[in-house]
Amino acid sequence: MRRRGDVLLLAVLALLADGPLHGYEVRKRLDQRLGVFRALSYGSLYPALRALQAGGCITETTGQRLPGTVSPRRARVVYEITAHGKDRLAEMLEDSGPEAWEDDAFGVHFALFTRVAPRTRLRVLEGRRARLLERLEQLSRSIERTQAQLDAYALEAQRHGLETVRSEVDWLERLISAEAHPGTARPHAPHPEEKH
Structure with missing residues (x-):
């Protein structure tokens, strides 16, 4: 749980490095730009905002109207990143170790690749590939061990999982x-989920 929180x-x-936002906008953009947070509740978001504020990474002001927003009936809280928050963000992005290779974390790190150095991008991509190759081996062994005991649909579900991992690799x-x-032209490389 702590890993997802990080x-x-x-x-x-x-998101706040791009400009100040209301809590509602933070949640909306987490869903739109970083889809791994589709089921994120305000019960998870607001403690995260409080933790960032307590750590000096963001500030909050009340009553500020952001450009392009309709004036609310009641004053809304606006969150803004601090200089310390920008430093912390850069640190978190560059310090992308094994936790960045996991399913949810990888999607977020990948979506933020323009903010990191090429060596960091390469480290995350290679780490993710290594993690998936391990998963591929485990899935292959599992299918070999259990295929005689599974019905046709359960076996196909396992094969589909195997093909999905191969596609991502x-x-x-x-x-x-x-x-x-x-120096070479970057080929269009759609994520496996984009193919459907």
Whole structure:
């Protein structure tokens, strides 16, 4: 749970680095730009905002009207990143270790790749590939062990999982190649989910 919480803090800081936002807008943009937070509740968001504020990463003001928003009936709280928050964001992005290779965390880190150095992007992509190759091996062994005991649909579900992981590994291979050879044209490499 703590890992998902850390990813949420990273995502919120990245959004606020683009400009001040109301809490409602933070939640909306987390869903739109970083889809792993589709089911995020305000019960998770506001503690994260309070933690960032307590750490000196963001400030809040009440009653400020943001450009392009309708004046609310009651004063809304606006969150804004601080200089310390910007430093913390850069630190969190560059310090992308094994936690950045996991499913939810990888999506957020990948969506923020324009903010990090090429070596960091390569490290995250290679780490994700290594994690998926481990998963591929486990899934293959699982299918071999259990295929005689499974009905046709359960077996197909496992095969589908295997193909999904293989597809993502292929996608990562193309991205790694493009990052490793920056002088070459970057091929359009759709994420496996984009193919459907």
